[in-house]
Amino acid sequence: MIELVNIEKHYDLGEMKVKALDGISLTINRGDFVAVMGPSGSGKSTLMNIVGLLDSSTGGTYKLEGYEIHDLSDKEQARIRNRHFGFIFQSFNLFPELNALENVMLPMGYAGVSPTERKNRAAELLDQVGLSHRLYHYPTMMSGGEQQRVAIARALSNRPDLIIADEPTGNLPSDKGKEILDTLINLNREGVTIMMVTHNDDQGALAHRQIHIRDGKVAQVREGALK
Amino acid sequence: MRGEDNRIMTREMEKKLVETLLLILAVALGVGVAAAGFSLATTAGIRSAQELALPQYREIAVSTRTEAEDFDSPAQMGSDETVTLTIADLAAVEEIPDVTGGFIMQEDNYRLGNPMSRFGGGQSPPDGGGAPPEGDMAPGEDQPADAPAPPQDDRFASMQEAMAEMNAEMENEPEPIIEELHGYAVSADFFTIRGLYTEEGSLFTESDMENQRPLMVVGSEIAATIFEDGIALGRKLQVFDKIYTISGVLEETGTEIDRRVFTPLQVGATMMMRGPGGFHGDSSVLYFSVGDTAHLNRAADQLLTWFNAEYGEGAVNLNIPRTEAAEAADRNGRLITLIMFLAMAGLMIASVNVSNILMGRAMRREKMVGILKALGASRKRIFRLFFEEALVIGIGGSLLGVLLSLAITRIMTLSMGLEAFSAAGVAGGILLALAITLGLTLYPAFQASRIEAAQAMRTE
Ligand SMILES: Nc1ncnc2c1ncn2[C@@H]1O[C@H](COP(=O)(O)OP(=O)(O)OP(=O)(O)O)[C@@H](O)[C@H]1O
Ligand SMILES: [Mg+2]
Numbered sequence: 001m002i003e004l005v006n007i008e009k010h011y012d013l014g015e016m017k018v019k020a021l022d023g024i025s026l027t028i029n030r031g032d033f034v035a036v037m038g039p040s041g042s043g044k045s046t047l048m049n050i051v052g053l054l055d056s057s058t059g060g061t062y063k064l065e066g067y068e069i070h071d072l073s074d075k076e077q078a079r080i081r082n083r084h085f086g087f088i089f090q091s092f093n094l095f096p097e098l099n100a101l102e103n104v105m106l107p108m109g110y111a112g113v114s115p116t117e118r119k120n121r122a123a124e125l126l127d128q129v130g131l132s133h134r135l136y137h138y139p140t141m142m143s144g145g146e147q148q149r150v151a152i153a154r155a156l157s158n159r160p161d162l163i164i165a166d167e168p169t170g171n172l173p174s175d176k177g178k179e180i181l182d183t184l185i186n187l188n189r190e191g192v193t194i195m196m197v198t199h200n201d202d203q204g205a206l207a208h209r210q211i212h213i214r215d216g217k218v219a220q221v222r223e224g225a226l227k
Numbered sequence: 228m229r230g231e232d233n234r235i236m237t238r239e240m241e242k243k244l245v246e247t248l249l250l251i252l253a254v255a256l257g258v259g260v261a262a263a264g265f266s267l268a269t270t271a272g273i274r275s276a277q278e279l280a281l282p283q284y285r286e287i288a289v290s291t292r293t294e295a296e297d298f299d300s301p302a303q304m305g306s307d308e309t310v311t312l313t314i315a316d317l318a319a320v321e322e323i324p325d326v327t328g329g330f331i332m333q334e335d336n337y338r339l340g341n342p343m344s345r346f347g348g349g350q351s352p353p354d355g356g357g358a359p360p361e362g363d364m365a366p367g368e369d370q371p372a373d374a375p376a377p378p379q380d381d382r383f384a385s386m387q388e389a390m391a392e393m394n395a396e397m398e399n400e401p402e403p404i405i406e407e408l409h410g411y412a413v414s415a416d417f418f419t420i421r422g423l424y425t426e427e428g429s430l431f432t433e434s435d436m437e438n439q440r441p442l443m444v445v446g447s448e449i450a451a452t453i454f455e456d457g458i459a460l461g462r463k464l465q466v467f468d469k470i471y472t473i474s475g476v477l478e479e480t481g482t483e484i485d486r487r488v489f490t491p492l493q494v495g496a497t498m499m500m501r502g503p504g505g506f507h508g509d510s511s512v513l514y515f516s517v518g519d520t521a522h523l524n525r526a527a528d529q530l531l532t533w534f535n536a537e538y539g540e541g542a543v544n545l546n547i548p549r550t551e552a553a554e555a556a557d558r559n560g561r562l563i564t565l566i567m568f569l570a571m572a573g574l575m576i577a578s579v580n581v582s583n584i585l586m587g588r589a590m591r592r593e594k595m596v597g598i599l600k601a602l603g604a605s606r607k608r609i610f611r612l613f614f615e616e617a618l619v620i621g622i623g624g625s626l627l628g629v630l631l632s633l634a635i636t637r638i639m640t641l642s643m644g645l646e647a648f649s650a651a652g653v654a655g656g657i658l659l660a661l662a663i664t665l666g667l668t669l670y671p672a673f674q675a676s677r678i679e680a681a682q683a684m685r686t687e
Contacts, residue, residue, distance in 0.1 A: 046681075054601055055681030075605045082603020089684070093598045095231075097238040102231045109230030110603040154602070 001065060001162070001193060002028040002051060008059030009046050009216070020046040021057070022216035028195060030161070033188045035207035036197045043216040044197045045166055051195060052085055052164045053077045082110045086155030086192075088165035092147040094139040094154075100126060101135045104154045111158050118157075125153040129183065145176035152183055163187065165196040169203070181206065232599055232608070236616055239592075247620065250581050254624020257577025258660040259631025264570025265656030266636050268563045269649040275556040282421045284549040285520050287326075287527050289316075289513040289534060291543055310542045312511045314414055314492060319533045320515065325526035327518040330417040331492055333511045337408040337466045389468070396470055400463045403453050408445075408464075410488035418444075420516045423484065426450075427460045428475035436491040444475040448485040523547055574660050581620065582667035589613055589675035596675055597683025610676035617668030625661050632656065 009021035020043045028034055028051075036044050049055035050062065053069065062069040064080070072080070081087075094103045104122035105115075113121070126135055129149040139147055148168060155163055165184065169177030181203055188194050196207070204210045212220040240247050278284070291310045317329045411417075415433045418424075427450075431442045443464065450459040450473075464471045471490065479485055517526045527545050534543040589596075596609055604612075632653050639647035 045685075049681040049684070052601065054597070054684065055679065075607065078600070078603055078605035078608070081601060087601045093594075093601075093684070095235050095595065095598065097235045097242075098231055102234060106231035106599075107602040109228065109232070110608070112228070158603075 001030045001032075003063040004051070004060065005063075006060035007047075007050060007057045007062060009043070009050065009055070010058045019216050021050070023060070024213075024216070024218055025060075026211060026218060026221075028162075028193065030193055031188070031191060033185070033194045033206075033208045034196070035204040035210045036195065036213060037199070037201075037204050037210055038213035038219070042213045044213055046216075047213065048164055048166045048195065048197055052087060053081050078110075082107055083158050084161045086158070086160035086163045088148070088151050088155050088163065088168040090167040090170040092139070092144070092151050092171070094147055094150055096139050099136045099138050100131060100142070100150045100153075103139070103150055104157055107154060107157045122153070122157065125156055126150065129153050143176075144172050145179065148172060148176075148180055149183075152180065156187070160192065162193045162195065165194065167197050167199065169198070169200070177203075232604065232612055233615070235595065236612055240616065240619070246584070250584060250620045251623040251627060253577045253581050254620055254664055255627035255631055257574040257581075257664065258625050258628025258657060259635060260570045261574040261660040262628060262632035262653045262656030263635035263639075263647075264567050265659070266632060266649045266652035267639060267647050268567050269652030269655070270645070270647055271559055271563050273649070274645070275559060279520075279549065279552060279556060282516065283514075284552050285518075285523070286420075286514045286516050286548060287523065287530055288546040288548065289515065289530060289543050290511075290546070310538045312513050312543070316513055316534075316537070317414070317416075319513075319530060322533055323515075323526060323529045325517050325519070325522040325529065326515045328416055328420050329513060329515040330414045330420055331511050331513050332414075332417060333412040333492060335410060335412050335490070337410060337464070337471075337488060337490075339403050339406060339408065339464055339466060393465060393468075393470060397463060397465050401454055401456070403464060404455055405449075405453050408449065408453075408488045409486070410490065412490050412492040414492050417489070417514075420514070421484075423480070424478050425475040426478045428473070430475050431491045436493075439493055440491065441469050441471045442474040442491055443471040444477060444489045445473055446477050446485040446487045447479040449488055450476040520549060523549060570656075574663060578660075578664045578667045581624075581664065582670060585613075585617055585620075585668055585671040586674065588616075589671045589678075592675070593678050593683045593686055596678040597680040600678075600680035601684070606676040609678070610672050613672035613675040614669065617665070617672055621661060621664045621668055624664065625657055628660065629653065629657060 004027070005025050007021055007024045008019070011018040011020060022043075024043075024047060036047060038044055046055065050057050056070075069077070087093075094100075095106070098106070101119065101122050104125055105118040108118035108121065109115075123132070123135060126132060129152055131146060131149055131153070134142060134146060134150075137146075139150070142150070148171075152168075155165075163184065168184070169180050172180065177200075184194055184196065185206065194207075196203075198204055208223070210220075210222040211218060212222070289312065291312060312331070314331050317331065320326050320329045415431060415436055418430045423430075425444070426447060428444075430444055431440070435442055445453070445459055451457050453459055453464075454462060459473050460476055462473050464473065477484060515526070515530060517523050524547070527547055531543070531545055535541070596604075599609060599612075633648070636648040636653070639645070
């Protein structure tokens with residue numbers, strides 16, 4: 001599904017050159033559950049952003065379903081992010097101006113789904129993550145765990161092929177983190193490919209594969225238990 | 228397509244209502260001032276052009292030295308060197324190719340009413356008042372010889388006779404409610420050269436002048452007010468020893484002409500008895516009309532040469548009214564340029580500020596842009612999102628600005644008595660202001676669309 005070859009991300013800060021990614025090559029297959037691990041500042045988020053088309057690499061090639069990403073227009077990339085990717089962030093990143101329902105509805109708007117249909121589907125998704133009683137709550141009225149579940153519902157709204165989750169449990173207490181992880185595992189069982197950054201070894205152990213990153217390079221690839 | 232992202236913008240705007248309203252107000256001020264400036268400039272420009280196109284600004288006025296100076300030194304009035312300009316001097320028209328026509332004009336006052344009553348002698352009516360003769364004059368008229376006899380010679384008798392005749396003629400005429408008229412004795416070409424036409428009746432002609440017919444053409448305002456019933460045409464007016472018939476009423480011009488009367492210049496007639504003002508014989512001014520205003524100065528030089536040859540060096544004075552009017556127009560033009568500059572400066576200050584604030588707004592919402600992009604927003608979508616917001620401010624401000632410019636032009640019109648509103652001027656100003664405002668608000672929207680999602684996500 002995804003093929004990275006020698007991906008580099010260099011920041012040119014005048015005197016200093018920061019090599020956030022320094023020749024990363026990896027393949028992610030459909031149905032994979034990949035955990036990206038490594039120390040702080042090693043380049044995990046940078047990698048996720050490049051894979052998620054939120055950032056562009058300064059070197060190497062990125063192929064998605066055989067297509068060279070570099071050749072795609074902004075509009076096409078936006079369409080891929082909308083239809084095929086689902087993002088989950090450490091800090092939830094819900095829109096404070098919108099209630100839970102509207103937050104989940106938003107990406108479906110970009111996909112051209114009619115307002116009534118997206119409202120129905122959003123309510124359904126929120127029900128699936130156990131928030132049917134929080135539809136009209138604004139993010140500031142919800143707990144961290146609830147917010148992250150809204151974010152998951154939002155990531156799932158257009159039935160993505162790949163979930164890109166950068167430390168989705170990082171801001172949550174361990175029991176709430178476990179709930180989120182269980183949700184992701186269930187999604188993976190339903191066939192959704194998952195790429196997740198985690199600092200937690202136990203969580204990493206649940207993935208098919210752990211990719212360890214150090215100083216912008218792949219340090220180690222370990223097959224997990226779940227396979 | 229309206230989506231939840233639009234709702235974010237709307238709610239954000241509602242939350243920052245005061246800031247949004249201030250932005251709209253800033254745009255309104257800029258647009259209003261610019262549109263008012265445009266409107267003022269347009270009307271002033273049109274007015275200048277129209278004014279300079281008037282017939283009197285293609286004329287050269289020729290007067291005698293004494294006429295020009297008599298304000299300062301009236302003692303010279305009767306001096307031997309006095310030159311009297313006459314209708315014969317219009318012959319200059321034939322001599323100078325640039326000059327296409329000419330007329331002579333003599334300022335005059337026309338005191339209305341029976342002179343005998345004023346002088347208090349002779350055949351004055353028994354009541355002795357200022358009223359013109361009424362029916363009770365009839366017996367005296369029937370037997371003039373029986374009248375109380377003042378010491379008299381033949382001349383006086385004939386005058387008395389003439390007066391009696393006049394009284395008879397005026398007998399059934401209504402009394403004017405104006406005491407004195409101001410106007411000019413003019414040669415017939417005056418009307419054609421000045422482009423004046425009658426609303427009722429007719430203008431007098433050259434033959435009327437030659438036959439010394441006592442006709443009077445009156446301005447529209449005089450026509451409407453001279454008699455109580457508002458009718459003027461065909462009525463008779465007694466002015467000292469003359470009875471004028473109102474033979475024409477001029478079309479309304481909106482100028483001083485409306486309040487003036489015109490009589491045929493009496494060729495060669497003695498001026499001795501003209502009104503209480505006395506001797507007016509040398510107050511004539513000749514006006515020569517020039518076909519092409521570019522040749523005004525050349526024509527003036529030639530006229531001066533002609534008159535110098537006729538009357539001697541320095542006998543006449545030339546004046547070109549256009550020179551002064553053009554200078555005034557030029558001064559106005561510079562003032563308008565300054566006003567325009569200030570208006571545009573106001574617009575720019577407002578627009579730049581609005582743009583700056585919108586820029587700040589966009590940058591504060593960097594994170595939002597990042598998330599929207601992650602969820603599938605294209606650059607175009609982000610641009611539109613921010614531009615719509617700018618549009619609301621721009622359009623709202625412009626609408627308010629239109630009202631403001633209407634108010635400003637209205638106030639200017641009322642306070643200066645000049646028409647300051649021009650629809651084209653306001654429209655032009657609004658369009659330009661809108662273009663500048665939108666241009667400057669496009670930039671923040673463009674910047675917002677270029678926000679890199681990955682960078683935006685790192686900011687908290
Ligand atoms: N805009 C930038 N300019 C310069 N350096 C940058 C920029 N963005 C990121 N970096 C650097 O790139 C490196 C990788 O950053 P990244 O956020 O990917 O780390 P990470 O592995 O996600 O760390 P963490 O576990 O703390 O989230 C860091 O050293 C960071 O300082
Ligand atoms: Mg990170």
